[in-house]
Amino acid sequence: MILKIEGEGADLSALEGETGHSDAFVDRQSRASARTASDGAAAYPFAAIVGQDEMRTALLVAAVDPSVGGVLVLGDRGTGKSTAVRSLAALLPPLEVIEGCAYACDPASGSVCSDCAAHGRDRSRSIGRVPVPMVDLPLGVTEDRVLGGLDLERALAEGVKAFQPGLLARANRGFLYVDEVNLLEDHLVDLLIDVAASGVNIFERDGLSVRHPAKFVLVGSGNPEEGELRPQLLDRFGLAVDVRTPEDIALRVEIVKRRDAYERDRSAFAERFADEQDRIRRRIVDARARLPHVLVPDAVLEASARLCVALGTDGVRGELTLMRAARALAALDGCDEVSMAHARGAAPGALAHRLRRNPLDESGSGVRVARMAGELLGG
Amino acid sequence: MSEARENPADGGAEDVLLATALLAVAGRRIGGVVLGEGTEAGMAEAWLACLGELMPEAAVPMMLPHSASLADIDGSLDLAASLAQGVRVHSPGLAARAAGHVVLMRSAGQASPAWLKRLTDVLLPDEGGGAKLVVACDFACDGPWPGAAILSEALALRLDFTGIDHRTLLAPAGWVEEVKAARERLGTVRIDDEAVEGLVGASVALGVASSRADRQAIQLAKAHAAWRGADVVTPEDAAAAVRFSLAHRARRMPAPPQEVDRGPDDEPAEDMTDQTPPPADDPGTKGDDDDDVTGGGEERPIDATAALLPDSVLEIVARGIKRQGGAQPEARRARDGARTARRGRPIGHRRGDPRRDGALHLLATFERAAPWQALRRKLVGGGDGSGSASRRIIILPDDIRVVRCKIDAPSTVIFAVDASGSSALHRMAEAKGAVELLLSRCYVRRDHVAVVAFGGRDARILLPPTRALARARRALAGLPGGGGTPLASGLSVSHRIALGAQRAGHSCLIVVLTDGRANIDIDGVADRARALADAMQWAKRIAGDGIASVLVDTGARPAAKAADLARALDGRYIPLPHAGAHEIAEAVRAAGG
Numbered sequence: 001m002i003l004k005i006e007g008e009g010a011d012l013s014a015l016e017g018e019t020g021h022s023d024a025f026v027d028r029q030s031r032a033s034a035r036t037a038s039d040g041a042a043a044y045p046f047a048a049i050v051g052q053d054e055m056r057t058a059l060l061v062a063a064v065d066p067s068v069g070g071v072l073v074l075g076d077r078g079t080g081k082s083t084a085v086r087s088l089a090a091l092l093p094p095l096e097v098i099e100g101c102a103y104a105c106d107p108a109s110g111s112v113c114s115d116c117a118a119h120g121r122d123r124s125r126s127i128g129r130v131p132v133p134m135v136d137l138p139l140g141v142t143e144d145r146v147l148g149g150l151d152l153e154r155a156l157a158e159g160v161k162a163f164q165p166g167l168l169a170r171a172n173r174g175f176l177y178v179d180e181v182n183l184l185e186d187h188l189v190d191l192l193i194d195v196a197a198s199g200v201n202i203f204e205r206d207g208l209s210v211r212h213p214a215k216f217v218l219v220g221s222g223n224p225e226e227g228e229l230r231p232q233l234l235d236r237f238g239l240a241v242d243v244r245t246p247e248d249i250a251l252r253v254e255i256v257k258r259r260d261a262y263e264r265d266r267s268a269f270a271e272r273f274a275d276e277q278d279r280i281r282r283r284i285v286d287a288r289a290r291l292p293h294v295l296v297p298d299a300v301l302e303a304s305a306r307l308c309v310a311l312g313t314d315g316v317r318g319e320l321t322l323m324r325a326a327r328a329l330a331a332l333d334g335c336d337e338v339s340m341a342h343a344r345g346a347a348p349g350a351l352a353h354r355l356r357r358n359p360l361d362e363s364g365s366g367v368r369v370a371r372m373a374g375e376l377l378g379g
Numbered sequence: 380m381s382e383a384r385e386n387p388a389d390g391g392a393e394d395v396l397l398a399t400a401l402l403a404v405a406g407r408r409i410g411g412v413v414l415g416e417g418t419e420a421g422m423a424e425a426w427l428a429c430l431g432e433l434m435p436e437a438a439v440p441m442m443l444p445h446s447a448s449l450a451d452i453d454g455s456l457d458l459a460a461s462l463a464q465g466v467r468v469h470s471p472g473l474a475a476r477a478a479g480h481v482v483l484m485r486s487a488g489q490a491s492p493a494w495l496k497r498l499t500d501v502l503l504p505d506e507g508g509g510a511k512l513v514v515a516c517d518f519a520c521d522g523p524w525p526g527a528a529i530l531s532e533a534l535a536l537r538l539d540f541t542g543i544d545h546r547t548l549l550a551p552a553g554w555v556e557e558v559k560a561a562r563e564r565l566g567t568v569r570i571d572d573e574a575v576e577g578l579v580g581a582s583v584a585l586g587v588a589s590s591r592a593d594r595q596a597i598q599l600a601k602a603h604a605a606w607r608g609a610d611v612v613t614p615e616d617a618a619a620a621v622r623f624s625l626a627h628r629a630r631r632m633p634a635p636p637q638e639v640d641r642g643p644d645d646e647p648a649e650d651m652t653d654q655t656p657p658p659a660d661d662p663g664t665k666g667d668d669d670d671d672v673t674g675g676g677e678e679r680p681i682d683a684t685a686a687l688l689p690d691s692v693l694e695i696v697a698r699g700i701k702r703q704g705g706a707q708p709e710a711r712r713a714r715d716g717a718r719t720a721r722r723g724r725p726i727g728h729r730r731g732d733p734r735r736d737g738a739l740h741l742l743a744t745f746e747r748a749a750p751w752q753a754l755r756r757k758l759v760g761g762g763d764g765s766g767s768a769s770r771r772i773i774i775l776p777d778d779i780r781v782v783r784c785k786i787d788a789p790s791t792v793i794f795a796v797d798a799s800g801s802s803a804l805h806r807m808a809e810a811k812g813a814v815e816l817l818l819s820r821c822y823v824r825r826d827h828v829a830v831v832a833f834g835g836r837d838a839r840i841l842l843p844p845t846r847a848l849a850r851a852r853r854a855l856a857g858l859p860g861g862g863g864t865p866l867a868s869g870l871s872v873s874h875r876i877a878l879g880a881q882r883a884g885h886s887c888l889i890v891v892l893t894d895g896r897a898n899i900d901i902d903g904v905a906d907r908a909r910a911l912a913d914a915m916q917w918a919k920r921i922a923g924d925g926i927a928s929v930l931v932d933t934g935a936r937p938a939a940k941a942a943d944l945a946r947a948l949d950g951r952y953i954p955l956p957h958a959g960a961h962e963i964a965e966a967v968r969a970a971g972g
């Protein structure tokens with residue numbers, strides 16, 4: 001005899017009640033890292049963010065249509081990148097979930113985890129509401145914390161082979177935020193992007209075979225001064241925006257003042273921006289509902305394709321992202337049809353990081369994209 | 380200030396003491412302090428004792444062991460205890476234990492950026508709470524490294540102990556009470572909009588990006604006012620805040636005031652301080668400072684605020700920018716290397732502690748434990764074969780195996796570029812061109828690159844190993860030419876970088892671009908014979924340490940001296956009398972670059 005483990009193969013029924021079992025573990029992981037909208041009053045209001053329009057728009061687009069494939073935010077430390085992501089997650093309306101599901105499965109959706117699928121016919125499972133998850137991926141995190149892994153405690157204490165969901169599971173239907181993504185090891189970035197693109201985490205290790213939904217908006221931030229992201233990875237983020245620290249003193253002062261007001265009295269501050277918060281929330285909800293019905297006229301598609309050809313972007317990813325981002329922008333504007341202006345607005349974020357460039361050329365390619373877009377997507 | 384450095388009268392110590400008092404007053408509001416240059420043996424202790432006197436919480440700081448892994452920071456599963464008790468036992472992380480304490484990071488200068496980032500995130504969360512104060516010793520850090528930026532973003536103060544006698548670091552009589560009084564007064568200190576605008580303006584003028592720095596500067600100005608016994612922030616307080624908390628974070632020199640474009644948004648900046656700063660190109664600063672400064676910032680709209688910066692600030696800025704853009708070996712990468720070895724492709728297992736050494740290898744652990752089960756059951760006594768106890772596997776800490784990983788060795792290419800007069804005349808442009816071409820190739824392969832330039836009396840690291848290629852290019856563009864050929868220094872500096880990179884598990888290649896006409900010896904003395912001997916000696920050391928090298932002869936015609944040097948280096952010799960940049964790049968690539 002070597003091992004006495006009751007193998008249960010891919011059967012995830014062992015996971016039932018699992019969340020309660022491993023609460024301590026999950027709580028520890030999430031302490032300080034995964035803040036969710038449950039403290040909605042405490043999170044900094046999205047509406048109170050000063051400036052940074054490009055970043056805010058990109059985040060809104062990703063919130064409306066997660067299939068744009070992640071947002072990369074490049075810029076200095078301390079420019080409010082993580083604040084923006086947190087506050088957006090807190091702004092979004094809570095999710096309906098199948099209660100007790102470790103992956104926050106959507107009761108209205110067909111694609112659920114195997115656990116929920118097994119219970120599919122069983123209508124008795126109640127439906128709960130949880131805040132949109134916002135998971136912070138700490139640097140130096142190990143692969144098994146990201147992917148999940150064998151539940152050690154149960155393996156050792158009970159001899160049961162069970163899967164312990166990782167951060168990807170927690171991020172399902174929400175945001176996964178990686179601060180300083182350029183300091184994260186390349187293989188982890190690869191892994192994150194793969195899962196983000198497929199929406200499924202497939203785990204085949206330690207004698208476990210598990211697949212569970214992991215649909216999340218990947219948001220990475222980084223400071224290019226401190227080591228660049230591999231071009232292959234750069235290209236795989238749907239949208240990329242540069243954030244610059246405002247050089248305008250009045251804006252900077254306003255940032256400081258708002259922060260100060262927020263720290264003094266969070267609920268009063270939240271109250272001050274409540275109307276604006278509601279307006280943005282409604283805008284997102286409306287845009288999501290509208291999105292499937294937004295038409296993209298052939299003229300816009302053709303012009304977009306011409307733009308991509310003119311800029312020399314490789315592959316079709318650029319065109320697809322441009323179309324999706326433009327459609328989300330149209331939906332956010334309450335339009336039923338994508339206009340040239342929407343495509344123009346979406347072009348820099350969707351394309352600038354895909355240009356073949358001289359790695360030593362420091363001039364931003366965003367300007368080039370915007371100029372070309374102005375020419376080719378006019379009218 | 381500039382006198383204070385030459386003549387270590389107590390201007391410096393007084394400054395440090397004042398900053399310490401302000402730290403004791405403001406506490407968590409300003410994050411903490413980096414103990415920077417000159418923190419030699421005894422200094423940190425003396426300073427901590429001083430802080431402890433002013434701030435009772437700091438008397439017994441919580442030490443953060445530099446061996447702490449990321450798992451230790453967050454807390455982790457206590458495997459031994461878990462196994463013994465059969466339930467999950469969680470050992471609390473350092474972060475949890477540090478709450479409300481003054482935390483001392485002794486070896487922040489050697490820590491990896493990821494580690495520092497995680498620590499500052501948990502110890503100083505933006506929304507408050509966490510540690511009481513963070514004190515980071517950074518004296519080993521005199522080169523640009525990402526960690527320095529992380530620390531300086533989080534901690535408002537940076538102390539410079541250069542030229543200070545640690546015995547003078549004693550809090551003057553009565554300060555204990557004064558600090559106490561100031562702490563009580565701090566809550567009532569007001570700051571008007573004008574002062575806030577002045578501080579934020581200074582921050583913009585100095586190229587400080589972080590909004591947290593703005594907020595900390597405001598808090599520091601308030602603390603200074605409280606310390607003076609006032610309840611409104613005055614220009615004097617603001618100036619102190621700029622000096623202590625913004626100057627060391629500066630990334631560019633403020634524009635000289637005489638170029639101020641008198642626009643409509645002109646601020647009454649003069650009332651902040653009546654000191655006028657010298658022009659940015661102060662003749663007292665060295666020429667290379669200017670290079671660094673112009674390299675760091677582009678043309679900016681000039682801010683009237685620059686005028687409010689006292690000249691001591693400008694000096695700190697110049698030093699700080701030099702520190703960030705300057706040059707030193709990167710031995711600290713060794714730590715990164717040690718860490719990353721825990722990840723990568725699994726290639727087997729070994730004994731170890733999963734908290735420190737990598738992921739638990741469950742199967743191997745069980746295999747180790749399996750043969751002993753019968754015996755252990757007897758020993759434990761619970762093994763009468765009944766109930767679930769018999770089904771439990773008894774595992775001792777000795778059985779525990781962790782996954783061994785291999786990461787593909789990254790590589791570092793070190794360019795040693797001859798920037799002497801003889802080279803500069805002929806081949807400087809071509810050499811620069813070749814290096815740029817090679818850089819793009821390194822970019823594709825994700826190599827680290829370093830650039831060493833030698834010319835005049837000594838060699839300088841224009842760029843420590845980095846993957847930020849844009850910086851490499853900037854470093855090259857600013858490469859000055861002229862003077863003698865201190866070849867030995869160039870080789871010795873390259874050797875030092877290569878050793879550091881090797882320690883971090885990198886494979887190294889040194890590419891020397893020179894005409895081989897050494898005429899300055901290792902000590903900077905013009906002596907042709909000694910210079911050549913020194914160069915040969917360093918070349919042999921490089922070869923002896925197994926560092927690969929290529930020598931590109933940039934002379935007008937192939938020179939025997941250069942060929943000899945290549946032999947001593949045990950590297951390939953590439954004479955390129957009439958080659959252009961492309962040929963050099965091709966040749967180096969063919970040689971394994």
